[in-house]
Amino acid sequence: MxxxxxxxxxxxxxxxxxxxxxxxxxxxxxxxxxxxxxxxxxxxxxxxxxxxxxxxxxxxxxxxxxxxxxxxxxxxxxxxxxxxxxxxxxxxxxxxxxxxxxxxxxxxxxxxxxxxxxxxxxxxxxxxxxxxxxxxxxxxxxxxxxxxxxxxxxxxxxxxxxALNRMLPKNGKYETWENCIDRLLGDDGWQTEFYKEDPQMSLFDLLPDSETSNNGTRKVKDSxxxxxxxxxxxxxxxxxxxxxxxxxxxxxxxxxxxxxxxxxxxxxxxxxxxxxxxxxxxxxxxx
Ligand SMILES: C[S@@+](CC[C@H](N)C(=O)[O-])C[C@H]1O[C@@H](n2cnc3c(N)ncnc32)[C@H](O)[C@@H]1O
Incomplete structure (x- = not known):
């Protein structure tokens, strides 16, 4: 063959x-x-x-x-x-x-x-x-x-x-893949489904240079x-x-x-x- x-x-x-x-x-x-x-x-x-x-x-x-x-x-x-x-x-x-x-x-x-x-x-x-x-x-x-x-x-x-799991990083930095996941799953509901706010947030995370997302929270995978x-x-x-x-x-x-x-x-x-x-x-x- x-x-x-x-x-x-x-x-x-x-x-x-x-x-x-x-x-x-x-x-x-x-x-x-x-x-x-x-x-x-x-x-x-x-x-x-x-x-x-x-x-x-x-x-x-x-x-x-x-x-x-x-x-x-x-x-x-x-x-x-x-x-x-x-x-x-x-x-x-x-x-x-x-x-x-x-x-x-x-x-x-x-x-x-x-x-x-x-x-x-x-x-x-x-x-x-x-x-x-x-x-x-x-x-x-x-x-x-x-x-x-x-x-x-x-x-x-x-x-x-x-492929989906690889696009869902543990540290919540999924921005690169967001559009692809939305296209695959139909909407952005996966963000709240698979991520939660990081309970380990410290005072340092509130400083201007910290790596938190726009609304001042940091996400971690919870799935x-x-x-x-x-x-x-x-x-x-x-x-x-x-x-x-x-x-x-x-x-x-x-x-x-x-x-x-x-x-x-x-x-x-x-x-x-x-x-x-x-x-x-x-x-x-x-x-
Ligand atoms: C997993 S294989 C399918 C095997 C097939 N079902 C079989 O049993 O022989 C995936 C196939 O999809 C083709 N493919 C990849 N992207 C495609 C697309 N966007 N549209 C149509 N075919 C595509 C690939 O060339 C490949 O032949």
Whole structure:
């Protein structure tokens, strides 16, 4: 297998297995429904992966979706890198020529192209499954809002936990990252959630040259992994009517959390929510 795509670690396969299990169950659950089924892979890659530790070759999300026994009515892939998008087109044309009529591979930014796809589909007659699998902080909160507004898309989002945690320094000097975190989490509520006033403030901190913030206070981080995880899930819950409370944390070899694999449903139908959540939670708890 020759691919330009190299990334990830041991969690990459776990992530793909969770996602593929849901995808297969989703296609069974919707098989007798009148809706058309749409697959959107917004960080599609090439369809093939060599993990960055060089230990594994894996079949990527795009190829797994195309190879599933049951089929979607339409497949959209978005990939930011031209070379990878070309490789994926080649995979479609050579390995899945019978699907090429219903497959589109876009090269561009996931946020922009996803907005375009969502605009072009009439969501009264379609149901979507979306995979958001970025390397880091590429997904804008506004994109999640656009997805939620369709009321028709189930989404798996690999949230960049360690990237966020790195942008939240212990000493409260997060100014460099403020805009990026706001873009990732939708507003600045994280500042009060993850920081408190430093109880160690001394008289020296009140002097003009001290390193306190504008209003004369100094902040320190007051959050741990569970707190950050719960906050991310609660933020998703502000725009999606239903979010799994059992996201999977993927950790590196030093046991540091790297990503949070989240599942959210945009449908407002209690029946659809119950079914989707039951499937996703079953997979998240067992796989
Ligand atoms: C983690 S990989 C996705 C892997 C893929 N889901 C798979 O299983 O093979 C992230 C991919 O997103 C692409 N990418 C990075 N930034 C992007 C952006 N802003 N828009 C679209 N694609 C982007 C990268 O080139 C890379 O192929």
């Amino acid at each position: 020759v691919t330009s795509q190299k990334f990830g670690g041991k969690w990459t396969e776990e992530k793909l297995n969770i996602f593929t299990s849901y995808l297969e169950a989703y296609l069974i659950a919707l098989q007798n429904q009148k809706f058309k089924k749409i697959y959107i892979d917004a960080f599609a890659g090439t369809g093939e992966i060599e993990t960055s530790d060089g230990e594994q070759y894996l079949v990527g999300s795009a190829k797994r979706a195309l190879a599933a026994d049951r089929k979607f009515d339409r497949y959209y892939f978005i990939e930011g890198d031209e070379k990878k998008a070309a490789e994926l087109r080649e995979v479609v044309n050579t390995e899945f020529p019978y699907l090429s009529r219903i497959v589109t591979v876009y090269c561009g930014d996931a946020n922009d192209k996803l907005a375009q796809i969502i605009r072009d589909v009439d969501w009264r007659y379609n149901r979507g499954l979306l995979f958001l699998d970025p390397y880091a902080t590429q997904v804008n909160w506004t994109t999640l809002e656009t997805v939620a507004r369709t009321k028709s898309i189930d989404v798996w989002y690999l949230f960049p936990f360690s 741990n992994t569970d707190h950050i995880k719960d906050y991310i899930i609660s933020r998703l819950g502000t725009i999606f009517p239903c979010v799994s409370k059992h996201p999977r944390i993927f950790r590196n070899s030093r046991n540091s959390p790297m990503f949070l694999f989240c599942f959210a449903i945009s449908s407002e139908s209690p029946k659809a929510q119950r079914l989707a959540l039951r499937i996703a939670d079953h997979i998240l708890k067992n796989k």
